[in-house]
Amino acid sequence: MSDFRNTRVPAEIDRKSLWVVRELGLPxxxxxxxxxxxxxxxxxxxxxxxxxxxxxxxxxxxxxxxxxxxxxxxxxxxxxxxxxxxxxxxxxxxxxxxxxxxxxxxxxxxxxxxxxxxWSGTWKLDTDLPFYELQHENPVPLAVFVRFELPAPIRVEKLLMTGFDLSRSAVRDLVAFGRLRLPMAIDAKAREDFTLFAVPGPEAEPA
Incomplete structure (x- = not known):
């Protein structure tokens, strides 16, 4: 498992968060x-x-x-x-x-x-993320490093809903508007470490 603090992120993103899929039991x-x-x-x-x-x-x-x-x-x-x-x-x-x-x-x-x-009941998501206004018009850019303690196949959408405490429709809207940038499809199942970015939408960027 790599150290998220040493992972390269875009220069404009200086805030980082770590999410860990913790093992509760075997499948x-x-x-x-x-x-x-x-x-x-x-x-x-x-x-x-x-x-x-x-x-x-x-x-x-x-x-x-x-x-x-x-x-x-x-x-x-x-x-x-x-x-x-x-x-x-x-x-x-x-x-x-x-x-x-x-x-x-x-x-x-x-x-x-x-x-x-x-894999039901085998994992929980721990985050070090304090209150974060992801749905704010111009949120602070954020890099989220997702780490897996066990290779449970979890739908990316479910991880986002759990980690940001948002509804399914809210998560899908944020992805559609480019507020959440993912390395895979929102419907994909992840089982290995990955990084996602929360950024201001195009409409919030300066002209």
């Missing part, structure tokens, strides 16, 4: 349970490693939220023992929380194993 793993009607699972915090000669299978164990049934997600299948980093293997064998966290949030693993991630 739910959404896949059908074979024992009940639930489709929500959470990691048990454990792995199963099976050796067959020099080949390894590694599974992450997950638990149904409703009935408690344990099932598994394939992480490595029939991989040669020498092809797997020794430190990574030890993490699996020791049920290291860091690798549990990493794999639970891994969108590539989710796509490979045909399940999806539910």
């Amino acid at each position: 739910a793993i959404v896949k059908a349970c074979v024992s009940c009607r639930s489709a929500r699972h959470h990691p048990t915090g454990k792995f199963r490693v099976n050796a067959s000669g020099k080949l390894l299978d590694v599974w992450m164990l997950i638990c149904c939220e409703l009935c408690g049934r344990t099932s598994k997600i394939s992480v490595h299948e029939r991989v040669h023992v020498q092809a797997l980093d020794h430190e990574r293997l030890l993490m699996f064998e020791n049920n290291d929380p860091a690798i549990v966290r990493q794999l639970t949030m891994d969108a590539t693993l989710a796509a490979k194993s045909a399940y999806r991630l539910d």
